Amino acid sequence: xxxxxxxLLLLLAALLVFFVACGGDDSxxxxxxxxxxxxxxxxxxxxxxxxxxxxxxxxYTTEPAMEYTYFVGxxxxxxxxxxxxxxxxxxxxxxxxxxxxxxxxxLMERLGTMVAGGTYPDLVxxxxxxxxxxxxxxxIPLNDLLDEHGPNLLEVYGENLxxxxxxxxxxxxxxxxxxxxxxxPDPNINQGAFWIQRDILIQNDFPELHGIEEYFELITAYADxxxxxxxxxxxxxxGLTYDTNWFAFSNIPNHLAGFxxxxxxxxxxxxxxxxxxGDSDAAYAWLKKLNELNAGGYVDREMFVSNxxxxxxxxxxxxxxxxxxxxxxFGEARNALRDAGNPEREYVPxxxxxxxxxxxxxxxxxxxxxxxxxxxxSHNAENPERIIQFLDNLVREENQKLVKWGEEGRxxxxxxxxxxxxxxxxxxxxxxxxxxxxxxxxxxxWNWPVVSxxxxxxxxxxxxxxxxxAQLEYTEHDMEVLDAYGVGTYSALFAQPDDRPxxxxxxxxxxxxxxxxxxxxxxxxxTQSYYPRLVLADPAEFDALWDEFVEAYxxxxxxxxxxxxxxxxxxxxxxxxWQFDYFD
Numbered sequence: 001x002x003x004x005x006x007x008l009l010l011l012l013a014a015l016l017v018f019f020v021a022c023g024g025d026d027s028x029x030x031x032x033x034x035x036x037x038x039x040x041x042x043x044x045x046x047x048x049x050x051x052x053x054x055x056x057x058x059x060y061t062t063e064p065a066m067e068y069t070y071f072v073g074x075x076x077x078x079x080x081x082x083x084x085x086x087x088x089x090x091x092x093x094x095x096x097x098x099x100x101x102x103x104x105x106x107l108m109e110r111l112g113t114m115v116a117g118g119t120y121p122d123l124v125x126x127x128x129x130x131x132x133x134x135x136x137x138x139x140i141p142l143n144d145l146l147d148e149h150g151p152n153l154l155e156v157y158g159e160n161l162x163x164x165x166x167x168x169x170x171x172x173x174x175x176x177x178x179x180x181x182x183x184x185p186d187p188n189i190n191q192g193a194f195w196i197q198r199d200i201l202i203q204n205d206f207p208e209l210h211g212i213e214e215y216f217e218l219i220t221a222y223a224d225x226x227x228x229x230x231x232x233x234x235x236x237x238x239g240l241t242y243d244t245n246w247f248a249f250s251n252i253p254n255h256l257a258g259f260x261x262x263x264x265x266x267x268x269x270x271x272x273x274x275x276x277x278g279d280s281d282a283a284y285a286w287l288k289k290l291n292e293l294n295a296g297g298y299v300d301r302e303m304f305v306s307n308x309x310x311x312x313x314x315x316x317x318x319x320x321x322x323x324x325x326x327x328x329x330f331g332e333a334r335n336a337l338r339d340a341g342n343p344e345r346e347y348v349p350x351x352x353x354x355x356x357x358x359x360x361x362x363x364x365x366x367x368x369x370x371x372x373x374x375x376x377x378s379h380n381a382e383n384p385e386r387i388i389q390f391l392d393n394l395v396r397e398e399n400q401k402l403v404k405w406g407e408e409g410r411x412x413x414x415x416x417x418x419x420x421x422x423x424x425x426x427x428x429x430x431x432x433x434x435x436x437x438x439x440x441x442x443x444x445x446w447n448w449p450v451v452s453x454x455x456x457x458x459x460x461x462x463x464x465x466x467x468x469x470a471q472l473e474y475t476e477h478d479m480e481v482l483d484a485y486g487v488g489t490y491s492a493l494f495a496q497p498d499d500r501p502x503x504x505x506x507x508x509x510x511x512x513x514x515x516x517x518x519x520x521x522x523x524x525x526x527t528q529s530y531y532p533r534l535v536l537a538d539p540a541e542f543d544a545l546w547d548e549f550v551e552a553y554x555x556x557x558x559x560x561x562x563x564x565x566x567x568x569x570x571x572x573x574x575x576x577x578w579q580f581d582y583f584d
Contacts, residue, residue, distance in 0.1 A: 058151055060389040062095035068387060069099050071120075072447045073111070073127035076102030079443055086402060086440030096390040098123065100443070107244070114138070120378035123387060125447055128244065130372060131512050134172060139376035140384060141170040149385045150392040156180055156451055163578035164371045173376035174391065174449050175369070181454030183367045184465035187489035190327035192248075192255055192363050193349035197222075197321050198481065201348060206484035211355040212256065212289055219322045220298050229319040229345070236321045237293060238300035238314060240329060241532075242307045250527050252324050253283035256354040260362045260497060261326075263506025264520060265566045269498065272574060274505070274566035276559070278527050279550045282354050290535045291542050304532040318345030335433070343477035351494040365504070366497035371578060372507045375448065391449055400451045403444045404461050406430070411439075412463070420459045420466065427472045502573035505566055515561035522556040 067080075081087030082097045091097045101121070103110060111129040114120050115136040126133050133139060146154055154161070156178050165171050194215060200222045201207070209215055216237070223236040240248040251261060254277050259266045265274040277283060293299050300320075302310070314320050316333035318340070327334075327349065337346045351361035377384045393399060405412045405420055411430060412422050422430075429435055436442045444450070452461050463469045470489055474482065478490075487493055510517045530549040537545055572578070 058392070060094045060149075060393060061386060062093070065091070065095045065097070066383060066386050067097045067099060068122040068381065069101065070123040070125075072100060072102045072125045073107045073129060074103055074125070074447070076100075076447075078102060079437075081440070081443060084438060084440030084443050086399075086444055089402075090390065090393060090399070094386070094390045094393050096386050098390075100447075108132070120380050122378060122381035122384075123375060124378055125373075125375045127373060130173065130374070130376075131509070133376065135512070138378050139172040140379050140381075141172060142174070142377065142388070143169070143171055145377075145385055145388045146171065149388045152392045152395050153388070153449065156395050156449075160369055163369060164374070173374035175371060175374040176446065176448065176450055177368075177370060178395070178449060178451050179367065179369070179453040180451055181456075181458075183453060184460040184462060185364065185491060186462070187464055187467065187470040187491050188327070189349035189363070189490050189494070191365055192251065192261060192324065192326050193494075194324050194352040195322060195347040195349055197318075197344070198346050198348050198477065199344035200321060201481065201484075202344065206481065209350055209352065211358075212286070212352055213355065215322065215350065215352050216289065216293060216298075220293070220296070222321060223298060230317075232317060232319045234319050234321065235300045235314060236298040237290075238306075238311070238320050238323050239303045240308070240311050240323070240325050241304050242311065245308060245329065246524065246528060248325055248329060250278065250524070250531065253277055253280055253286050255324075255361070255363060256286055256352070256358070257282040258353055258358040258360060258362050260365060260500065260503065261506070262500075262504050264523065265505055265563070267500070267502070267505060267566075267570055272502075272567070272570050274563050274570065276523065276553075276563070278523060279553045284546060285354055287531065287534045287546070288542060291537060291539055294535055295539050299535065301536070304535075315347075316340075318342060338475075343475065346477070348481055349490055349493070360495040362495065362497055364491060364494050364497045366500045368503045370504065370507045372509045394444065395449050395451055397451075397455055400461055401455065403441060403450070405463055406439060406441065418457050418459070420463070422463065422469050422472060424472060427469070502570045505570060508566065508569040510565065515558035516565040519556055519558035519562035522558075523553060523562075526552050526556060 078099075078101050080097065080099050082091060087097060107127060107129050111126055111132050114124075115132060115138070120133075120138050124133065124138065142150075153174065157174075158180075160175075160178070161171065164173070164175055196215065196219065200218050203222065204218055207214075207218070209218070219236050223234050227234055247263075250264075254261070254266060257266070257277065257280065259277075264276060264278075266277050267274055290299055294301070300306075300314070306314070312330060312333045315323065315330055316336035318337060334347070351363050353361050377387050381387060394403075408414060411426055412420050413426075414420055430441075433442070454460055460466055464473070467488065471479075482488060482490070482492075485493060510520060526549070530545070530552070534542060534545055534549065
């Protein structure tokens with residue numbers, strides 16, 4: 001679950017920054033709309049004769065050219081959209097470009113600096129710090145702008161608009177993930193999984209694995225036989241625990257018990273009541289197992305002090321045998337391993353659960369809409385309608401197809417029946433990150449409103465949703481694993497998700513400083529204090545320390561309010577009510 005600092009500390013930090021930095025003037029009203037230089041946007045350079053789903057009669061202001069600043073509260077590489085082919089195309093259509101800056105350092109400190117000075121980039125994605133900017137009044141309402149300049153945005157968000165409209169009637173930001181048409185599951189694992197080095201499976205003739213005992217038996221046996229890998233000391237098991245990635249460790253008992261990532265709670269499928277799981281039977285069994293492994297020298301003793309770069313470096317070195325993580329967290333390391341050309345050291349995702357008492361895993365996300373993350377326009381932005389026009393143009397089907405599939409004849413082909421596909425050469429071309437970067441795929445495929453699901457012609461927006469494309473992207477070594485287990489994709493190793501109409505629960509917006517927020521912060525501090533001690537303790541002291549932890553965990557203030565909040569939220573969502581309010 002995402003780490004949240006207390007409101008008091010944030011305000012103190014913001015005030016401190018205010019006294020040492022220059023404050024900006026936030027009284028300037030946005031400039032009026034410039035109606036000159038408009039042009040109709042049509043579907044150019046395409047032979048399609050069918051309706052592509054775009055709103056009719058859309059026109060965008062193209063003069064004067066406007067360059068805006070965009071801050072993304074996540075890791076990345078600074079770029080100007082004009083440095084990409086797609087950015088050039090979108091500039092021609094709207095007259096707008098962006099200088100995109102990514103996070104360096106601590107997110108909450110950076111946002112606190114913005115709040116203290118009252119000066120913001122034009123466009124901001126504050127990630128889990130969105131509450132701070134909403135409370136500070138950093139974002140302007142988008143209602144009128146969407147009505148006047150965003151017909152395509154209104155169309156693709158559809159009924160989901162009500163899920164992120166505040167109870168004051170306003171929309172302040174646009175969530176990223178928009179599903180239209182049919183939901184198309186990802187054939188690969190970008191969510192949670194237990195990962196194991198491929199060579200371990202090879203050496204054991206691809207065994208069927210279900211519980212943590214079987215998983216660790218393979219890892220420890222391999223570690224005993226291979227104390228070094230490529231001249232480096234073998235790390236049998238490690239984990240990701242740094243800062244806001246703590247949830248990747250604290251969520252593990254939840255997954256072992258057969259639940260998806262709803263955050264800090266598990267939702268009973270019959271009663272829809274919420275409960276916490278930090279002290280559950282699964283948590284006890286998991287931490288007890290790690291404690292035993294640590295005593296035997298099989299756990300990375302730096303696991304609780306390593307930062308994100310340390311974790312990625314260890315994984316990409318190929319000397320780690322197993323770990324739990326969400327696939328999106330270590331894509332950089334996965335690419336490095338593949339580029340190194342040693343496929344035996346790459347990792348395979350497995351749906352490990354606690355034991356045979358857990359009938360099936362629930363690692364794959366059901367269809368979801370994350371309402372409490374997105375991009376907002378700050379009150380510092382001049383001519384904000386130009387930004388809305390850019391975003392409106394971006395979500396047009398033609399442009400989303402370019403972002404996801406690329407250029408026909410270069411990045412994909414079209415079969416006689418209209419099916420989009422890629423040749424082996426095109427798949428190889430797109431493994432070149434420079435090609436993806438220069439064209440603009442990596443720039444626009446996330447951190448903007450992006451569309452998934454199916455296009456008007458039935459093709460999936462995401463190429464990986466096309467089975468033929470997904471399999472072409474697999475190497476022969478991937479196929480060796482998949483063939484051994486009798487499946488066509490990695491996701492087929494996992495159970496299909498149960499329907500959870502509220503999912504994900506963690507997207508419920510807990511107001512900072514409220515009783516549920518205070519419980520959440522306190523519980524996280526307790527797990528961050530006790531979990532490492534439980535893993536690293538003398539095994540003879542484990543049970544006594546566990547009892548001490550349970551007492552602290554269950555005694556944390558406002559537990560009842562926290563559970564009531566989620567139980568009520570889930571029931572409201574089941575009834576179709578997703579509205580929320582930051583402004584009580």
